[in-house]
Amino acid sequence: MTDSSKIPSFDLTRNYARVKEEINVAVLRVxxxxxxxxxxxxxxxxxxxxxxxEVKNTVGCASGTDALVLAMMALDLKPxxxxxxxxxxxxxxxxxxxxxxxxxxxxxxxxxxxxxxxEDIMAKLTPRTRAVLPVHLFGQxxxxxxxxxxxxxxxxxxxxxxxxxxxxxxxxxxxxARSGSVxxxxxxxxxxxxxxxxxxxxxxxxxxKDEALAQRxxxxxxxxxxxxxxxxxVGINSRLDALQAAILRVRLRHLEGWNEERRIVAERYMLLxxxxxxxxLVTPPAELAGGxxxxxxxxxxxxxxxxxxxxxxxxxxxxxxxxxxxxxxxHCFSYxxxxxxxxxxxxxxxxEVLALPMFPELLPEEQERVVNEIADFYASRG
Ligand SMILES: *Cc1c(COP(=O)(O)O)cnc(C)c1O
Numbered sequence: 001m002t003d004s005s006k007i008p009s010f011d012l013t014r015n016y017a018r019v020k021e022e023i024n025v026a027v028l029r030v031x032x033x034x035x036x037x038x039x040x041x042x043x044x045x046x047x048x049x050x051x052x053x054e055v056k057n058t059v060g061c062a063s064g065t066d067a068l069v070l071a072m073m074a075l076d077l078k079p080x081x082x083x084x085x086x087x088x089x090x091x092x093x094x095x096x097x098x099x100x101x102x103x104x105x106x107x108x109x110x111x112x113x114x115x116x117x118x119e120d121i122m123a124k125l126t127p128r129t130r131a132v133l134p135v136h137l138f139g140q141x142x143x144x145x146x147x148x149x150x151x152x153x154x155x156x157x158x159x160x161x162x163x164x165x166x167x168x169x170x171x172x173x174x175x176x177a178r179s180g181s182v183x184x185x186x187x188x189x190x191x192x193x194x195x196x197x198x199x200x201x202x203x204x205x206x207x208x209k210d211e212a213l214a215q216r217x218x219x220x221x222x223x224x225x226x227x228x229x230x231x232x233x234v235g236i237n238s239r240l241d242a243l244q245a246a247i248l249r250v251r252l253r254h255l256e257g258w259n260e261e262r263r264i265v266a267e268r269y270m271l272l273x274x275x276x277x278x279x280x281l282v283t284p285p286a287e288l289a290g291g292x293x294x295x296x297x298x299x300x301x302x303x304x305x306x307x308x309x310x311x312x313x314x315x316x317x318x319x320x321x322x323x324x325x326x327x328x329x330x331h332c333f334s335y336x337x338x339x340x341x342x343x344x345x346x347x348x349x350x351x352e353v354l355a356l357p358m359f360p361e362l363l364p365e366e367q368e369r370v371v372n373e374i375a376d377f378y379a380s381r382g
Contacts, residue, residue: 007317007362009318009358010358011362014359018361027246038240040242041249042060042240052178057206060204061221061238063191063201063203064163064189064191066238067189068159069236070205071096071187073235073236075159077097083130084105084129086106086134086346093161106343109137113137113142118146125156131159133159136161136179138285139262139293140288140291140293140294141165144160148183158184160185160187163188164296166188166255167259168292170182170292185207188205202248203238204240263294265358265362266285273374278371281378283301284298285300297358301349311377312374317369317370321353322355328343329347
């Protein structure tokens with residue numbers, strides 16, 4: 001790796017090189033069967049994922065967005081029903097609510113974890129609250145144990161957005177509880193860059209306990225049919241295909257190792273930034289006690305973020321901003337009446353966050369270069 005080469009924010013080709021033989025065998029196996037939609041391969045994946053998450057059922061679907069839509073459909077939202085979620089997330093977290101006729105109600109996030117604040121969730125509850133939709137942002141689980149029992153006693157569902165946090169966990173009641181196993185449902189994305197990605201679009205809903213709910217989601221993903229051509233209700237077409245399932249079965253076997261490697265990358269960033277005396281200028285992400293962060297992204301808060309990002313770009317280091325505009329300020333949600341100042345923590349983060357390159361195969365010398373360039377920026381222009 002020479003000094004002039006570019007450092008990408010992620011590099012899937014390096015990952016493919018590590019599993020190429022296994023993947024190619026799996027893909028050829030599916031091609032021989034010529035069975036492409038749902039079927040044995042998808043069912044096997046669903047069983048393996050259920051075992052991994054320690055949940056009763058998982059249901060594969062076409063994307064993480066669809067997983068969220070299917071979960072919202074299964075709640076049977078009536079006009080005016082409210083779903084509490086975070087404004088500091090990917091768009092799909094809130095659009096699934098409006099697409100299913102519900103009203104998103106935002107609760108601000110915690111400045112340390114960037115995750116939705118349990119306190120603000122409780123403050124936003126009304127008699128119309130049907131569900132809470134927390135996002136385990138950047139790979140770290142929300143401390144759902146703080147609100148789970150109270151919400152359950154009020155009959156409010158928890159739908160976890162696990163798109164960025166497969167394999168993350170919290171210790172709850174002395175046991176490892178993985179993301180997607182704590183709420184009523186969990187929604188996962190297999191978008192290629194997620195910690196468990198496929199080679200196209202894919203998603204999944206986990207249903208930890210409720211067997212009837214799992215059957216309902218299975219039916220909703222095939223146009224609401226219970227048997228072919230007999231429709232109990234109007235669903236959508238959102239299936240996982242066999243090629244993606246076969247690829248995911250290979251990659252699931254490596255997930256724990258890759259998540260561990262992400263954690264090592266995160267730790268090394270932290271040490272390098274401390275060594276360079278950067279911790280007054282750049283705030284590294286924090287891991288909440290009692291949980292395991294899987295670092296889908298390594299997101300710091302940085303002084304003079306925009307200038308830093310352009311500087312790094314000019315030096316060949318690619319960074320990203322997740323997310324530049326909180327959802328309450330998005331044009332499409334202006335009818336909800338959100339305005340600047342409503343969610344000060346989310347708005348502050350939108351101005352300060354910067355995602356540094358993060359993927360399991362990122363080299364120590366590349367990380368050193370990233371941190372050296374950050375140090376250069378603050379030394380020359382700070
Ligand atoms: C990626 C992502 C989604 C959507 O997943 P797709 O598979 O791209 O549809 C939803 N929520 C969050 C938080 C995400 O990061």
